[in-house]
Amino acid sequence: MKAFRHQPLAKAIQLSLLLVAPGLAAAQEADEPGTDARQLDSVTVTGSRIKKADVEDQVPVQVVTREDIERTGLTSVGDVLQQITGAGSGFNRTRNASGNDGFPPDGGGAGAGATTVNLRHLGTKRTLVLVDGQRWVNESSASGVGSAVDLNTIPLAVVERIEVLEDGASSLYGSDAIAGVVNIITRRNFDGAQLSVNYGEYEPGDGATKGVDIAWGGSSGSASWFVGASYQDQEKVSSSDRERTRLPVFGTGLALGSSRVPGGRFVFTDPRNGVRYDLTTDPTLSNPTYTPGLPPCAGGADRPDGFRCWLGSRDAFNYAPFNLLLTPNERAGIFGQFRLELSPTTNWYTRALVNRRTSLNRAAPEPIDLGPGAGSPFTANIVIPANHPFNPFGIQLDSTNISTIRRRPIEGGPRLFEQEVDTTYLGTGIESSFEVGSGTWFWDANLAHGRNEAEQENRGSYNARNIAIALGPTATCAATPGCVPLDIFGFNTITPDMLAFISPVFRDRSENKLTLATANLSGEVFDLPAGALSFATGYEYRKYEGSYDPDPQTVRGEYNGVPSLPTAGEYDVNEVYLELNVPLLADSAFGKKLDLNLAGRYSDYSTFGGEFVPKIGLRWQLADEFLLRSTYAEGFRAPTIGELYASGTRFDANITDPCLISVDGAAPTGNAANCRTLGVPVGARQFDPQIGVETGGNPLLEPERSRSFSAGFVWSPSILENTAIARRVDIEATFYRHAIEGAIQATDPQTQLDLCVESLDPRYCGGITRNPTTGNIDTFANFLGNFDSIKTDGWDFDVFWVLPETPIGNFEFTWQNTWVTRYEATSADGSLQPLEPGRLVSDPVTRSIPEWTSNATLAWQKGNWTASWTARHISELTEDCGDAAGFPICRNDPATGQNRLGATTFHDVQVGYKIDWMRGLQLLAGMNNVFGKDPPVCLSCNLNSFDGSTYDLPGGGFWYVRADLRF
Template identity: 30%
Template sequence: MTLKTNKLRDAISFALVGTSALAASGVAFAQEENKDAGQLDTVVVTGSRIPRAELENEQPIITVSREQIEKQGFSSVADILQNLTSAGSPAISRANALSSGEDVGGYYIDLRNLGASRTLILLNGKRLGVSTSGLQDLGQIPMSAIERIDVLKDGASSIYGSDAIAGVVNVITRKNFEGAQADVYLGAYDQGESKQDYSFTIGANSDRGGLTFSAEYSKEDPVLGGDREFSRYGNSGRNFPFSGWSLISQNGVWLGGNCSSGLCTLNRGSDPRDPNNYHNITPAERSNANEVMYVQTGLERKSTFLSASYDITQNIRFVTDIGYNKRITQQQIAGYPGNYGFGLLSANSYFNPAPGADQYWFRRFWELPRRTRSELQTVRVSLGLEGSFDLNDHLWTWDVGFLSNENTNNKYARGDAYVPALQAALGPSYLNSATGRVECGSSTSPTPYGTNFGNGECIPFNPFLPYGQAGQGSLGNSALQAFLFPEYHDAGKTQTTDYTANIAGSLFSMPAGDFGIAFGLEHRSEEGRFVPDAVNQAGQSTGLPATTTQGSYSLDEAYLELEIPVLADLPGAKELTFNVASRYSDYSNFGNTTNNKFQMRWRPMDGLLVRATYADGFRAPAIADLYGGVGGSFEYYTDPCGIGAPGTVNGNAACNAAGVPVGYVQLGQANVPCTVYPCQTNFQFLSGSNPNLSPETAKSKTAGIVWSPKFADGLDLSLDWYDVKIDDTIISDSVDNILNDCYRNGIAARCAGIVRNSAGAITNLFYGLTNAGGLRTEGYDLGVHYRLPEFSLGKFTLDWQTSYTSKYDQLADNSADTKWVGYVGYPGIFRVRSNFGVDWTKGDFSIAYMARYYSGMKETCASAPRPCSDPTHIDTYGNLDKQNRTGSNTFHDLQFSARLPWNATASIGANNVTNHLGPIMFSAPNSSFPYYGGFDIGRFWYVKYQQRF
């Protein structure tokens, strides 16, 4: 005999797979099981620890069933969840080629646009492991192992602890799987980049237990910027070729050379030592870095997952989940834009076209694109005992568990020059008549020729030789590449260890039902480290300097949840139930916090449910937030004190007090005056962690109704309102926010970290992490789901999900003069997201269609040649903030499936079947290109085949 809770669990699993109504209303009505008892026992649902006789809940939950997963043309958990209307922008977009670190290539979910670190991910009710930055990778779970996905769109820190501010995603894996199943997924864009996924699942069961094993392999090709129209021409987009191309060209630039502009490049094929062989560089000879950058990173993943259970006794069961995942991510951006800042070409270099004086140069190292290969291995082991017993004629359940989740990360990168070697290669050199080679040093003081800088060897470099032109000193020389560009290795590891104990049941019976209670204890520890290559730590490469992240913390928690039935089976009150919960958390680093939750479930009549919640929430700082050290970056920003800046305030009191000269012009890369804003600095700005951070705190409120009218069988309607406010957010100020507050808004406290030189240029600006400001969002979720009665043409199901964001405001800091600024309508924060689906089935054939709608976006359009539909817009502070608004976007997906006589199913379909592309967005939201990183990048065709044995 199995545990009592299994009777309902099996029935509920069947109900979840068999009805897609859950996705519309967030409510599941318990199915009666034809057993001798005549009724079902209880089950625990996501968002509560108290077992109940039905899944109908006072909380807004969406459930994505196995059937729904298979009817979509996506091959990852995150892609499916990202298309929920309540999902925000991708956390670490694979369209952002400039992203780096251990999180790149992972699959993350961001509910309500509150950030992926504020959405808690569970696997079978237990936490996933986190990276040092606090992100949880859904990609470690094989799609083939998933039974369903519960998405709780409500705060749940009182039940689960930290991170559950925006909501909870609980991935439930297959249990009691019998037989075997093989799946093949093959797809490609019109342009040819492919995706493939192969999986196999096998399971067996007995009277006392069962085992399910899944294995999966997937691979996705990278997408090059040059292969998409919107990414081909850099930050200017498809409409303005050459705009945004870099003066630091792969053809080499001699500054102050023998040409009229002083920006000279070699006549291709001529002698670079002759100063008369140079001409003014033309726009077409500049560097278009985007054409070799990845629009979408390449990805390869191997994963296995084992789930098993065994009944030790009639009422005690052993359960375990064991998972392994290896993720390999490939990134590529253009070769480094080398320049004289790393060393002048020596006056005594053999390659100097004007010997006797050091020469200034630019040269993008086009021959060596900066490539990064990240490998992340995850090993997860979950062990537990669970059981049940009767006490005073009430069923009680208990469980104890242990979880270990270890992530090991290794990153290998090549393409950034080793600065000491570069300086040596630019130094004195001569033609060795004995070898016929140009070698470092001089004939009287030669340096050994070779690739090992550590052994005193050297190979000279000619920065004026264009890409593709052979000759001595050419970067096409593999030996010179080996000398200048070593491979860098970063390594990291995170470890989550968790011990849990829970007990739940009914204390006594009341007239309206049983008084439920759940109580639990948890001890968890998090430790992590990420160690960059020693060269990067020392700041000796052309890449960004980085520091080690290393630290740990632990916590002890206890929670209590009560279910209080007040009224039942009365006129106007078929049910009125209250649920209260509280969780106490004691952290080793910042102290303790208590979070409470109050919920109400009222059913005035059959088919109508009214629900409401009020909840506290919190997010503890991640290890990287606390112990991440300090790193540098070359930021894009707009200096309000520059005369060319949009809405310049050059000459005002704040700029004058900072010593900025009247008429100052902001300088960008290579100290060239900025003409397009924001403009990238030539100086590294520092940002970093803070060991004294406190947790973020939150208040969330929801209220909603669910109606299944009797007069329309199969129709389910739901409407939910939400309001979330987060205080003491962990933020790293943007450079623009700091500058605007200091110079435009007159907030003197914001000026302290800005360092300028005598010419007025900003040479350093620290914007480290702090608890400051806040975030608040408010909106509505509407669900309409209609299962039409079956007739001669088959079965039709209609599903319409819409999320409306009425408010999304941010407070940059806690200064008295700082105002809440609204961001609804900016890329990723859509006013309206809506999905409409039609599912048709007749016999062995089915068709699934979905339209994904996104309302229009807006962005600043201060600098030409950007289009500008609202040139008179005034921002929150009363300043002119020109904006451009784009239209809405709709993507259409279509899939046709057929069940085959040999126990197989074949499907063919297309995501974005109309090949729709979004608008050019100059702000490059969630990407490295002028395109929103959450949109489809083309039409994607696929075929799927499933064979059951």
């Protein structure tokens, strides 16, 4: 993996670093370049640190303008970015995280309530987010130390435009820029005031969104300022409000419901007769009175004593109605920046932001598991004496005879996870210029500090230690303050006094801090025959600090839910970089202009040492209307605090155990002899598809290292310009390729279990233990490592068409496409992970990669009227049907056991009118998903039967209105 540092390109750029003295670098925004060659892109974009260099269109950059943002009808930066074609799965408002999501295997926590962006399907942690060219602090989820930026911390009201660099950029921007860079440019040159109000809701009349934005800016003498305040309130939509999401898996009834039921499930061996029972409480009999000696259940026959044989399809619990389809999210923020001209060539600026997000996730009532394999030592080693006042079985129940006891206390209500997240940012700096010979050099120096802190209150969960005391000897309970003996044997048996002892409020908190200092210099060194040699160089210092502090009860191991331990860590980095733009040819037989761009960055990390990454790019403008461009870059991503230092935590994964009869009764698929070797009894049945997977950080992690390549063209055919069919046409095409070695990841749990059963290899089986009686998995270790290599490539193809003026108005057509032709994630042993183009998998981080995504917009304007129509297309996906394989809802196409999620297109429409009152009153009305298209059914998604990170919310369109008044 370290061989990347010693390639000839790296040596060449290291030599270049010695030839130009390091200094300070260009400001993020470049002026319009002065060149005779036609400027193919009128917007200066992210992708170069050189001031006044004609390299901003050398790399593929998508610019989302303020007009584009308003056309979506959305109120979150993250929601807007998740709709671009190059973006993949990420957390958003449909992700009812917490509860079973727990701690996904990327070391970053569940990110409850956050919205993130995932470029090129390489993961949110491999996309760098900047605000005005400066790094933004990562989110803290109150369930871990996050490794990505929560875009809900940046009010949409203060955004002027968003620039998305869809190319590797570690040499320019450092770590995390493997997949690309999102640069959010805030509003600066604003004169006057603007008041905006918005309201929208879904067709069934729920999920209302309402908000108010205020902007004010101006200038006086040498000073200018901008202040923006925003309030947005997104109301919830419950899973019970839509037909699609009212059952655990749509189209399967209760067959795939939970075995953790309100009346209790009791699997134990009676020592009086040696018979193993699998019982649940009969809801038709109010007072179960177990009768010993009755024969074991057969075929679901009723017993006369209030207990009956467990039958999954009849007795399973429907947890779905308790979940949320759309999570409530309330955000309030204020942002301001002030600029002062200190001299004709020097400006001082300061920026500040304060933002608060409150959000809520809801899960079904938390189950209580007892016996071997339960979630904590207190419940795993439970002892319920025979003389316990509520023990109906007349025998002591303990780890010697309990296979599993499961009780879902609906008396305690659903689990509620409420987050309060505060983000603060303060930055200041000086920007200046000076003359060198006949040219101008630019410099800037900047300081910034960002902090994101989160607190989460969890209600409806249980204390495992208190459960064990309340179910244990009555003398111990009597000697414990507040203890009331607990009755879990039947329906509605848990009283408020019992709940008061076992169900406290759990409070977790986490924090991320980022401190940075940068200094940059840019200018032209000397003239070459084809133009001036220009450069940018600079120094950057960053310090990251992060911590996660779960509730003290959780730290003591008393939490009955997903366990976790504290995390704390910090590291810093010193970096220098150099970028050179070398004009090779100008106005020659080989074209209008040929430029060579070289860049390199050296980073010194306190955690792992030094790293150098280079980049080379060519920009060849063959003619005024045609440009070729290509880049090759090497990159890296340093492990984050969560990846390095996260202690043992857990998430619940949907896994089909190949050694067990499945939940719906399907026969085992694994090697029978190997399953016996693993200790699985013949005929053993899987109790539940959700298996707790233990994960955590690894302080020995090395950085990920990457190679990126892109090549493409920009063509503005003059033959179409100012013709009967077009005023202007721009066509862009880009091929991209990314290769990552030593990717920080955990092996897919299903893949790990399948390989264990197939090979008995200790690398896969070493962390998996099974219950000797039931054969079900007790523990499943799945820790982070530099395990994988990831390779992906594909194409972007975009068309921008401005039609001629017509009597009925002006039209513009935009068509943007991304094709993913390859995505391969390979473990160290050579085994392929299941995610690939056209595939959806049950993964808490990245769920699906459509082969083709496409956005097409037709915009119209005539006088004060505007309108637009947008079509968003997602190509078909396939997934494993899993336990739903035997149901008609599993569309066995193209292969048996595979479900096809058909291609889906959503249509959005908007109309607006501007009234010439004050400085303008703009009225907008629109509907997203105007035809109420439902997304295809997902059978492997762990909640709600659809993939909310890929598709729109099911169950009707979303209409909205907006009014903007300028004065």
